[in-house]
Amino acid sequence: MAKTQLNVRVDEGTARAARERALARGMSVNRYIEELVKQDTGEVGHTFVEAAADFMKQYESVFAEEFGAEREGRTPPRRRSPLIP
CATH class of the missing domain: 1.20.5 (Single alpha-helices involved in coiled-coils or other helix-helix interfaces)
Known part of the structure; x- marks a missing residue:
């Protein structure tokens, strides 16, 4: 599946939380956000x-x-x- 770049602006606390959660799950922030969107949809x-x-x-x-x-x-x-x- 082709990937599309998506730029998102979030506050520093949200960015930090995303990085921490992704690291804890052993995945990139990109993959973490992608999984969240898939779950939500x-x-x-x-x-x-x-x-x-x-x-x-x-x-x-x-x-x-x-x-x-x-x-x-x-x-x-x-x-x-x-x-x-």
């Missing part, structure tokens, strides 16, 4: 929801097999421990 949350939906779609059968009986009010068969003969 919901882009990060939307990406997470899409990834979670994709994960659930891929593993739906596994979850249904593992937890389906409990969801329907039935008791699933107990699994035997591999340590107990």
